[in-house]
Amino acid sequence: MNFRHLKFFVATAESGQVSRAATQLSISQSAVTSAIKELESELGTSLFFRTAQGMEMTEAGRDFLASTREILEKLELAKGMAQRQSPAKGSISIAATYTVIGYFLPPHLDRLQHIYPNLDIRISELNREGIEEGLLSNRFDLAVVLTSNIANSELKTKTLLRSSRRLWAANSHKFIREGKATFEDISREDYIMLTVDEAAHTTMRYWSLSAFKPKVTLRTSSVEAVRSMVANGQGVTILSDMVYRPWSLEGKRIGTTVTDYEIPSMDIGLAWRKGVEIRKPVASVIEYFNQSYLEPNY
Numbered sequence: 001m002n003f004r005h006l007k008f009f010v011a012t013a014e015s016g017q018v019s020r021a022a023t024q025l026s027i028s029q030s031a032v033t034s035a036i037k038e039l040e041s042e043l044g045t046s047l048f049f050r051t052a053q054g055m056e057m058t059e060a061g062r063d064f065l066a067s068t069r070e071i072l073e074k075l076e077l078a079k080g081m082a083q084r085q086s087p088a089k090g091s092i093s094i095a096a097t098y099t100v101i102g103y104f105l106p107p108h109l110d111r112l113q114h115i116y117p118n119l120d121i122r123i124s125e126l127n128r129e130g131i132e133e134g135l136l137s138n139r140f141d142l143a144v145v146l147t148s149n150i151a152n153s154e155l156k157t158k159t160l161l162r163s164s165r166r167l168w169a170a171n172s173h174k175f176i177r178e179g180k181a182t183f184e185d186i187s188r189e190d191y192i193m194l195t196v197d198e199a200a201h202t203t204m205r206y207w208s209l210s211a212f213k214p215k216v217t218l219r220t221s222s223v224e225a226v227r228s229m230v231a232n233g234q235g236v237t238i239l240s241d242m243v244y245r246p247w248s249l250e251g252k253r254i255g256t257t258v259t260d261y262e263i264p265s266m267d268i269g270l271a272w273r274k275g276v277e278i279r280k281p282v283a284s285v286i287e288y289f290n291q292s293y294l295e296p297n298y
Helices: 003-015 020-027 029-043 059-079 083-085 096-105 106-115 128-135 174-178 183-187 196-207 223-231 280-294
Strands: 048-051 054-057 090-096 121-125 142-146 153-161 167-171 190-194 215-220 239-240 254-257 264-271
Touching: 003 020, 003 029, 003 054, 003 059, 020 029, 020 153, 054 059, 090 128, 090 280, 096 121, 096 142, 096 196, 106 121, 106 280, 121 280, 128 142, 128 153, 142 280, 153 280, 167 174, 167 223, 174 254, 190 196, 190 223, 190 239, 215 223, 215 239, 223 239, 223 254, 264 280
Parallel strands: 090 121, 090 142, 190 215
Antiparallel strands: 048 054, 142 264, 153 264, 167 239, 167 254
């Protein structure tokens, strides 16, 4: 057993699918599958049920997940020990959008606090336009954003993670049972449209590449509202794996499946003003994300 096995296991458990875990880790699906099989063999028990919708954890898997998270967290703390001996000092102002703050940034802020205890990180939540203006006026040193939405030529971006978009439907829906859906079929269903972080604009952009349009019955900025309505069979939606959870607040199941059109990914990463001097505190945060996502770590 090694840390690669544990990391792959956690990614699969949290995403619910080997394909999602592989995308998040930027490795092949076969590497994830092999690691899980090796881990199950060494533990002498099954950690997942394999279903048509993905990977369901067994009772042993749920118990093992809690221990594994604790092990990996302690590893992250240990990796930061050397950096703590000569920690970065000072303050850094970081802007982030709603989706990034809600579904990506919190665990990284916790790790950064442990690695750089003398670094004062100040977070502001704004929409894309506000973040771009703040970077260009030097109100913010750095932003963690959906880089797929950034098009300002005065900003430099670095994508860390590409999150695939898939169709969401109630677990009992025919799309989930059949394991596929065409845009023509989806256009006949009630569609729940998320609007936050320009999601509606992005949605209509890739729908325009097909000959069909979504039958939108509700527009909302609440991801949880979308999740609940989809789980209750009141419509379907297309959203990214990063915000996916296999259940609603009421505990009802949500499944995902692929479509016949290629849907662009939701890309998450960093942005800063071109030509600006990168201060040491900012460089330390950028380097942390580089090591976490862009350098081999298994």
